[in-house]
Amino acid sequence: MKDKLEINLGLEGTYFSKSEICKIDGIKGKLYYFGYSIEDLTDKSNFEEVSYLLMNGYLPNRKKLSDFSHQMAEQRDIDNNVINFIKRMVGKSHPMHILSTAMDMVGSYDKKAESDNELNKTKAINIISKISSITAAIGSLSTNGKYTNPDASISHIENFLYMFNGIKPNMEATKLMDTMFILHAEHGSNASTFSSIVTASTLSDINSAIVSGINTLKGPLHGGADERALRMLYGIKEKPVQQYINKILENNGRIMGFGHRIYKTYDPRARIIRTMLKSLLPNANDEVKILADTAFNVEKEMKTRMEDRHIYPNLDFFSGQVYRYLDIPIEMFTPIFAASRSPGWCSHILEYWKNNRLIRPLFYYTGEVDLPYKRIGDR
């Protein structure tokens, strides 16, 4: 029996369930999806295979991967009503709002929304496929007002970039975006995944649970962080970096893109993106070069100040510069995060349902009881 007065603020350090999906070793700086290291997966695998892994728990053979990719490709089309909604909303609302509403609509249009669980893996594939199409459509419609129909003959990531830009991507762009999708695909019980599981724990449907994930990811303390980190880098482009950092830290402010509740060493995902960013800089335009230069300076300065406190750059610190290299508008970063995280959300929902338990923690009550109800004239 635990002490009833212990309050686990933010549920930090509280275990709420078992899982075999993701190991985050915050001390060694390692990350595994179903036992495979993030280094191996970004180096040797691709997003479709990683999605299969997250849905099934093992790596597929050629036949299984081909069937899975085919199934994903078949689900790429977006309902016309959803396209029209996106067309009406771009420029008027943040892309994350448009994405959550559009994905909620996908749930509304799902004729089998109330069906039993055997359909859920199929629904997950539909979600992973459609959220990328919808994100690309929002990106394209908000930048150039055009909608490009999906192409079922190319890979998931190629199609994403094709729908986003209206032209088929080259190999470099595809590999970069594929790596970004893999790096964001899964990360344990982060707030958006946990939110999806809370929704799923009432036996609500998988699509509704994903919408909870999207709406939770939207917050600046979670998925919005890479957008914020890049805006910070833009903001300090021309100032001396030391001075900027001192000013923020002296006012108890936060340097965006640093620190993580789990990692007490260098975030392995940040290390991968950092290496990638270094390798593409020779071909980058001035905007990206200046951003990266600022970022590396901030990192260096923060190292002297923060290494003792185990505060390092996280994933969000470098990802914005890779997205900018690919000419992705800043407001699309979080929707892309959502599209790439969708296999992780689905994986956790499906796993949790195998041993479902309603999630209902407690408040420690600090208010009154038995207050007398006075008539309105006597108040």
Added chain:
Amino acid sequence: MKDKLEINLGLEGTYFSKSEICKIDGIKGKLYYFGYSIEDLTDKSNFEEVSYLLMNGYLPNRKKLSDFSHQMAEQRDIDNNVINFIKRMVGKSHPMHILSTAMDMVGSYDKKAESDNELNKTKAINIISKISSITAAIGSLSTNGKYTNPDASISHIENFLYMFNGIKPNMEATKLMDTMFILHAEHGSNASTFSSIVTASTLSDINSAIVSGINTLKGPLHGGADERALRMLYGIKEKPVQQYINKILENNGRIMGFGHRIYKTYDPRARIIRTMLKSLLPNANDEVKILADTAFNVEKEMKTRMEDRHIYPNLDFFSGQVYRYLDIPIEMFTPIFAASRSPGWCSHILEYWKNNRLIRPLFYYTGEVDLPYKRIGDR
């Protein structure tokens, strides 16, 4: 330092934050909103005043209540695009799906979606007002295909029934529905409220957090329970009740509408609805009379079997019969639950933000690490 291997399944018994909004005394069977008993509130207050209480923490004087009611009334109109979406979807999708998408659209149309927190109380009033209009519109459009414009000159509940039925309600219907709204307005850290808070904890916006609440409430283990309880009662209308109960319990099934994770005695809300139901039976039609008769028989039979185990009827067991007395279609029960719970959700989001902390519990990892990545041909 707590034992790191302790897993709090479903977070049962785990305190995650302090709150002064709601006291649920599961032993004495008492419920308080900001210190006022649910008996006093249902007997002497009304839904608008209770919403004010939940937003502000104290009961208003005449002037404050009048200003608040006026502000609520001003927000009743629904955007035409949302009305058109509802028109397209009714009959094709469950009203809860339509409601979550429609409320997500309300967030998308919110021009100040990304604004700072000082607007949040105003946004909460908008949400509480609009979710009722939208729920009524879904109810009306799905039963008779008609949309009734809101009327700002009548009370929140009168307007809800007016938009739902197309005619102004009588005093009895208004009082009944008002009581149902108050009874459902707040209930501590239930799954939907917790889900709203998880979303809010990333500093996502209040509307997105409410959508998480709606999507979580949707599940049959939570808001869907009254719909399920009534369907059960319909199902056993003509059979001997004892026989039905024995069959379910022998197969380890669940009698819907019984038991609660917090209440280990009679649910005070169930007691209030039960009394209300008894009083209106003389004027009820045969459908409601038969349903209530079955319900009272089920309750009696369950008492002999379950009193030792502290399993009693909960709110959901009797609410369906009151809704049916008001001729509310069964699929509208959960959307009405959402509309009435919205002040509770908003109250908790606003309170949590005063001392915000990202909610991120942990999984206990049971999987592998360092699996060798084999090439696809070698699998």
